[in-house]
Amino acid sequence: MTENINSNNTDNNTSKMAAFPTMPTIPSDRPWLDAYERYGIDATIDMPDDETSLLEVFERNFSRYGQKPAYICMGASISYKQLDLYSRQIASYLQSLGLIKGDKVAVMMPNLLQYPIVALGIIRAGMVLVNVNPLYTSRELSHQLHDSGAKALFIVENFAKTYQEAEDKGQVQHVVVCKIGDMLGTIKGRVVNLVARHIKKMIPSYNLPDSISFKQALGAVSASKYKRPDLTLSDVALLQYTGGTTGVAKGAMLSHGNLVANMLQIKVLIDSAFEDDINSEDVILTALPLYHVFSFMVCGMYGMYQGLAGLLIPNPRDLDGLIKEMDKYKPAFVPAVNTLFNGLVHKDSFADLDFSNLKASIGGGMSVLPSVAKEWHKITGLPIVEGYGLSETSPVVAFNPMTIAEFTGKIGIPASSTDVILIDDDENEVAIGERGEICVKGPQVMLGYQNRPEETTKTFTAHGYLKTGDIGIMDDKGFIKIVDRKKDMIIVSGFNVYPNEIEEAMSEHPAIVECGAIGIPSDERGEDPKLFVVKKGNVTEKELLDFGKKNLTGYKRPRHIQFVDELPKSNVGKILRKELRKMEGLE
Known part of the structure; x- marks a missing residue:
């Protein structure tokens, strides 16, 4: 069973069951319980005492793994001992500002060594981490800062101009600006920063007179000044913004207990296949951005808990550079989305890599295409093991057993201590083999949406199950296959995109009378947003695509525009996206 996070004793594998309010009782007739036994997966997890938190997890890691590399990036690394010191320094700095337990602190950066230092520092200070996509436009950033109530922001200087141009900075009082090379050593750091600014021209000119640098923040207050806060499993640790199942982007409140x-739950899954085969040299590829909940949990939280070294990739779009890093460090675990798997298998140099260290390839964030999975298996010798989750569930809900021989095309069985039901429109459970909306109850399910109690209530069934908006079929072994999406969500490279947000942003163009957005299939990204537009004047497709680039981050902006004379609507005037999908030949 899972081990006790309350102790740094490596021989202590006992733990206390917690009176944790969201631990469900799983009925004995659930079909996947036999699958647990068949694949050697524990049916339950043992939660630690309610009065503990992620702080015990972090402290256990630092004590247990000390000099081991915790993270590697661009040839530099920091050990668990250094991560302990640096994160305490950041925690001390935040506490010195007068910020208190529960205050929100936003982080807007790609996968750099600064990210885990800052993220852990925020949580260790008793504050709430707010993950922000660094590619957000100023409009999107304004919404998240205002909605989250963040009082401080850590931002990489490449994106500082975005913050400068944000019309609504919410409650932000303190801004810390990081340079790419800050943690790469004096000489290499200077070179990297020089190249980024003057050769690659990656840093637009910005003016934030009241900000301080990351190095100033790191050295501002001694780690000895750190005051360890009193935290419990019920305290919020992370605000993870998502399109959710309805509405605009909102913050899922994830507690220490959820995470x-x-x-x-992930440890139970991995241990079922590799408990005696994970060693101190194992590397976990962290190409997916840590601000995405899948990477945050699997590569960040689980990776640290297991003592793995996270190989941080700041720019996964540079596939040649990524392959060079994989060749150098030979990762044992490769979590990725279909987009990344697909990109790698189509690079000739990828097939030349040595995969003898590879233990598992884990797919999440979006559906993995069978053709991509087949090619990955052919090249690496291992199948992609697919799972399923969402921001509201921290994120993992279900997974395939790690010992499967072939890609299944299914999202697997529910995670340990998780109950999943499929329901009809009247919230009645459907029979095995019938279509229904996937609903989840478990200790990983969020507390609710920030500032949206009514929407939180609507997201749960009368019996307390989170409604995912995905339509699935469960077979008699408990394996689930997603067959449709109940809501209008578009999933682009594993990111949720809600059509309302696209339509709202694009409607600000003076030539758009009205518009409707849907997702259309994309071999590269899973889906691409397409916008149907009723226009006035002589606006061109290119003009609207360019407008989208200015107002929406990359994965949200429309990739296709189709001009129409009118949009299909209901009798109350609601745009019928289902009819738009029919026009596209998708229904």
């Missing part, structure tokens, strides 16, 4: 539970 600890999901970390332990």
Whole structure:
């Protein structure tokens, strides 16, 4: 079973069951319980005492793994001992500002060594981490800062101009600007920063007179000044913004207990196949951005809990550079989305890599295409093991057993201590083999949406199951296959995109009378947003695509524009996206 996070004793594998309010009772007739036994997966996790938190997890890691590399990036690395010191320094700095337990602190950066230092520092200070996509436009950033109530922001200087141009900076009082090379050593750091600014021209001119540098923040207050806060499993640790199942982007409130539970659920899965085969030299590829909940949990939280070294890739779009890093460090675990798997298998140099260290390839964030999975298996010798989750569930809900021989095309069985039901429109459970909306109850399910109690209530069934908006079929072995999406969500490279947000942003163009957005299939990204537009004047497709680039981050902006005379609507005037999909030949 899972081990006790309350102790740094490596021989102590006992733990106390917690009176944790969201631990469900799983009925004995659930079909996947036999699958647990068949694949050697523990049916339950043992939660630690309610009065503990992620702080015990972090402290256990630092004590247990000390001098081991915690993260590697651009040839530099930091050990667990250094991560302990640096994160305490950041925590001390935040506390010195007068910020208190529960205050929100936003982080807007790609996968750099600064990210885990800052993220852990925020949580260790008793504050709430707010993950922000660094590619957001100023409009998108304004929404998230205002909605989250963040009082401080850590931002990489490449994107500082975005913050400068944000019309609504919410409650932000303190801004810390990071340079790419800050943690790469004096000489290499200077070179990297020089190249980024003057050769690659990656840093637009910005003016934030009241900001301080990351190095100033890191050295501002001694780690000895750190005051360890009193935290419990019920305290919020992370605000993870998502399109959700309805509405605009909103913050899923994930507690310390949610994150600890999901970390332990992933550990149960991995241990079922590799408990005696994970060693101190194992590397986990962290190409997916840590601000995405899948990477945050699997590569960040679980990776640290297991003592793995996270190989941070700041720019996964540079596939040649990524392959060079994989060749150098030979990762044992490769979590990725279909987009990345697909890009790699189509690079000739990828097939030349040595995969003898590879233990598992884990697919999440979006559906993995069978053709991509087949090619990956052919090249690496291992199948892609697919799972399923969402921001509201920290994120893992279900997974395939790690010992499967072939890609299944299914999302697998529910995670340990997780109950999943499929329901009809009247919230009645459907029979095995019938279509229904996937609903989840478990200790990893969020507390609710920030500032949106009514929407939180609507997201749960009368019996307390989170409604995912995905339509699935469960077979008699408990394996689930997603067959449709109930809501209008578009999933681009594993990111949720809600059509309302696209339509709202694009409607600000003076030539658009009205518009409707849907997702259309994309071999590269899973889906691409397409916009149907009723226009006035002589606006061109290119003009609207360019407008989208200015107002929406890359994965949200429309990739296709189709001009129409009118949009299909209901009798109350609602745009019928289902009819738009029919026009596209998708229904």
